[in-house]
Amino acid sequence: xxxxxxxxxxTLISSQSFASEVITVSRREIGKQxxxxxxxxxxxxxxxxxxxxxxxxxxxxxxxxxxxxxxxxDQRKNQGQPISLIQADDxxxxxxxxxxxxxxxxxxxxxxx
Numbered sequence: 001x002x003x004x005x006x007x008x009x010x011t012l013i014s015s016q017s018f019a020s021e022v023i024t025v026s027r028r029e030i031g032k033q034x035x036x037x038x039x040x041x042x043x044x045x046x047x048x049x050x051x052x053x054x055x056x057x058x059x060x061x062x063x064x065x066x067x068x069x070x071x072x073x074d075q076r077k078n079q080g081q082p083i084s085l086i087q088a089d090d091x092x093x094x095x096x097x098x099x100x101x102x103x104x105x106x107x108x109x110x111x112x113x
Contacts, residue, residue: 035102
């Protein structure tokens with residue numbers, strides 16, 4: 001029992017050292033005109049390798065925001081779906097999606113922390 005407890009404690013400590021910073025951002029915070037998603041809020045994460053992800057807080061599905069994150073999904077290092085599934089249509093440019101830069105810039109800021 002003591003051995004099992006030690007292993008569990010070590011696993012918990014080591015998994016926390018690999019954890020990435022996560023923040024939640026919302027439509028209200030970014031602004032209704034610049035908000036690029038169909039959801040009201042999303043979690044953002046920057047992995048140690050620079051992969052940027054948006055995370056649906058209700059399903060925990062991850063959506064890659066940059067090429068590194070997409071490569072990690074393609075190589076099955078992370079699970080994820082295309083961000084276009086929750087990306088809003090741009091009302092100013094019919095047939096195009098909203099710009100993701102308000103999210104990618106916030107996620108990128110997490111990489112420096």
